[in-house]
Amino acid sequence: MSVVVVLQAAVPRDIGLFEWLLDGDTWTGRAGILSSLLDTVILCGAVMATAIVLTVPLATALAHYRKGELTLTWFVTLSRAIPTFAVAGLLVPIALKRGWGFEPWPIFLALLLLALPPIYLNTYTAVRQVDQGAVDAARAMGFRERDVLFRVELALAMTVVLTGIRVAAVQVVATEPIRAFLGGDGLGRYVRDGLGQNNDTLVVGGAILVAALAATTGLAFALLERVVLPNGIRRLQSTQTR
């Protein structure tokens, strides 16, 4: 516990919210917002990258070969039934026992479990629902199986896949602050520290930061979709949801 106390943000209790947020020292330094933000972004980025690499190819391949319909049910259940905090809490003693420390494996695995279902579900169903006429026509025009998969099925599923990734990212970013209660830091530290010091400014300010990051993540992904998706695929988004 002593380690945590040393790293706590030392803030006077009577400081106002704006005063705290506008103070340069709040943002810089070892316990500053920027460094906490970096911690959070790195962890979330690692979780998302792993989740995408694990699920998108697998879900695409399974949907292409019409295999593993049952996995859908597992993932639906998983997405509804897994309490992330409990999972991470359970993993902490295991990690400690094995000498892996508080960070980052328990929180990483717990967040990964949170990120997998939306990406898997969206990818699988989107690839599965691609117009079979288009797939049939592609094959009949001499597309190789790989091209059918990437240039037709995945291309047509792309907007829905990206939506799944965005949903997962927002959830992960919004959930990551529990890390501060499991022996780590990141953007959740201000809420934790504020609670520990009975400092409302820190609690509210920390909560605002977490909410702002989650909202920014959602917006950033929406923007990314606009930038990276070719015209024809982006249009599908509007025709599919119409």
Added chain:
Amino acid sequence: MTEQPAIRLDQVSKRFPGSEVEAVRSLSLDIPRGSIVALIGPSGCGKTTTLRMINRLIEPTGGRIEIEGVDVTSRAATELRRGIGYVIQQVGLFPHRTIAQNIATVPKTLGWDRARVDARVEELAELVGLEAEMLDRYPDELSGGQQQRVGVARALAADPPVLLMDEPFGAVDPIVRGRLQDELLALQTRVHKTIVLVTHDIDEAVKVADRIALLNVGGILEQYASADELLRTPANAFVEEFVGEDRGMKRLTLRLVSDLIVTDGAVVDAEADRSAVPPVLRAANSDWFGLTQDGRFLGWVSRQDYEAQPSTALADLPRALPAAQVTPDSTLRRAMEVIMTSDTSTAVVDDGGRFGGVVTLEQIRAGLAAPEGS
């Protein structure tokens, strides 16, 4: 058929995994170059399976399929398919690509340069009757009929000698279907492809196909003949039942007025003397006679008017009825319709403005009794 057929199916069989019976059993079929052959039959007759075996979307479990004498299994399936056009009922356009990009799919795969692809796309759009401004649109912005035209253009893009069509007009409404069928026939007179067309609609087969292969459940070929022969002399009870009780009526749509031996009928030149009329009326056993002038048909005059005005010249007699007209390339069905609604029970053939004789029910009946082309 001494000439080598474009497509030859030799004892082709297909048994799907896990199935007891064969979907197609030992089917042999020669498809002549440049002709449209319809595969038709009840569901489960293996017509689509047969079609898909030609471009190896389904691999046969027995027998041999040749295109231009070359076994289809002698080269990679992907390479084979790039040389065979394929049109399906669902059209299957790529919704994320423009019409031009859709049509250009196979040429691009084949590595054509951009200028050649663009020129070909424009040529095809013109060929299937798509306006140039459609090319930059996306499939969902087109009507069903337009989409199917794009499907045909895409299939023809790399100018394949063979075109496979799986119920190509099944998803559009009857009016559009009729128009697309007409367009296909018009297209075929320009491109001369070997077309294999799967349909469940006997009327469609009769209308567009040069030859019809009627399959029974299990891919058994019941009859392979021209539409006229199939309708006139069904090989067995199954064929007879399948083509329907109105097969005589269906043959009417196959035959044209120009196939008939057309007579002049009860027609008199307007400049002729009045005395020419009675023998004509007697010979035709008619109460009406037609007036012609300089090879044009003027109209019908009734015997009543002729007798009531004994001193009037023929050209000045009242023409009570306009001519109910058909053209030489009208179908007999159309001619019959005209005759049925005409008071004179006669249709006048208008051959590009010139009088080309008259058609009566008796002539149509006599025409149907003979096989096509005799």
